Amino acid sequence: MEEKSDALVLRTADYGEHDRMLTLFTLRYGKVSAAAKGVRKTGAKLRFAAQPFCFAEYVFAERGGRRTVVSAANTDGFYALREDLRKFYAAASLCGLCDVLLYENIVTEELFLRAVNALHAMCEGDELEALLAFFVRALALSGYALAPLACAGCGAPLDERAYFDAAEGSFTCPACARGAGVSASTIAVLKKCEGAPFKEERATEDGEQRALKLLYAYFRVKTDARVTAVEELLRLF
Ligand SMILES: [Zn+2]
Numbered sequence: 001m002e003e004k005s006d007a008l009v010l011r012t013a014d015y016g017e018h019d020r021m022l023t024l025f026t027l028r029y030g031k032v033s034a035a036a037k038g039v040r041k042t043g044a045k046l047r048f049a050a051q052p053f054c055f056a057e058y059v060f061a062e063r064g065g066r067r068t069v070v071s072a073a074n075t076d077g078f079y080a081l082r083e084d085l086r087k088f089y090a091a092a093s094l095c096g097l098c099d100v101l102l103y104e105n106i107v108t109e110e111l112f113l114r115a116v117n118a119l120h121a122m123c124e125g126d127e128l129e130a131l132l133a134f135f136v137r138a139l140a141l142s143g144y145a146l147a148p149l150a151c152a153g154c155g156a157p158l159d160e161r162a163y164f165d166a167a168e169g170s171f172t173c174p175a176c177a178r179g180a181g182v183s184a185s186t187i188a189v190l191k192k193c194e195g196a197p198f199k200e201e202r203a204t205e206d207g208e209q210r211a212l213k214l215l216y217a218y219f220r221v222k223t224d225a226r227v228t229a230v231e232e233l234l235r236l237f
Contacts, residue, residue, distance in 0.1 A: 001063070002061060002062070002070065003029065003060045003062050004058070004059050004060075005057070005060075006026070006028075006055070006056070006057050007055075007057075007058045008024065008025045008026075008098075008116060009022055009023075009050070009051065009052055009055075010025050010031070010052075010095040010096075010099045011095065011096075012052060014040065018040045018044075019037050019038065020035075020036045020040060020050045021035055021036070022050060022069065023099060024058065025095075025098050025102060025112060025115060026058070027107075027109060027112045027113075029107065030102060030104065030106045030107045030108065031098075031099070031102040031104050031106070032060075032067055032104065033067065034058070034060055034069050036049065036069045037069075046069060046071070048072075048074055048077060049069060049074070051077065052091075052092065053077070053078045053082075053091050054078075055074075055076045055077070055119070056072040056073055056074045056075050057073045057075060058071075058072045059071045059072070076116075076119075078119050080122075080123040081119065084127075085236060086127055086233065086236055087122050087127045089229050089230075090128060090233060091122055092233075093233050094122075096229045096230065097138055097227055097230070098111070098138070100219075100223050100225040101138055101139075101141075101223070111137075111138060111141050114138070118130045128209070129208065131212070132189065132211055132212060132215070133193045135219075136193040139215070139218070139219065144169065144218070144219070144222045146190070146218070147168065149191055149196060151173040151176055152165075152171060152172050153172050153173065153175075153176025153178070154176055156175075158171055158173060159199070160174070161174060161181060161182065161183060161184055162181075162182045163176075163179045163181055163182060164179045164180055164182045165179035166214075166218045169222075182214060183210055185204050185206055185207030186210040186214060187202075188202035188204075188207055189203050189204075189207040189208050189211040190211055190214075193211070209234065209237045212233070212234060213234060216231075
């Protein structure tokens, strides 16, 4: 049986002499594995389709749940992501997060579209901002939504320094303090990610970096998984 879907390459693993196993985020079938045969030969026609971050329309041959890539029509290779180290690790982080958060064969159209849009945004603009906005939404769509950005104890709005409980995913004000301290710039960046009003002058790069640390700590508690690309990205600052 043949299947066709837009898909994004999340992960690749070489096997055999010339072959590569792909983990793909497909629009129609969710996360799937597919063999890409002969793609490591020089001049292989489907070489592009077996690269990380490749976004293409794939045709698979499916037999007994095993898929093989038959053909692919390139939509976007996101080449700008390969030419800048920070963009590369931001994109690899997005793919790694998807790989952990997605279950095999479960369709999540919204997350797919957001992933593709975030990779576009990373190519053209602030890669960290795009990654953070995606991260917040991906957590929510996976059942790990952060609590609202208000104090979980007394309901006070959070504007200054606050506290974050990574086990609960909730924030508290200094008077109710539960968990680890969070800077005012981190709060501003998280508000920006959620489309809430935020203080422009506070959404600094330092705040972005701290927000990524916070989200990743929370992700680690919830999934018990690691995404090495996020750790590499944090080391680049
Ligand atoms: Zn409070």
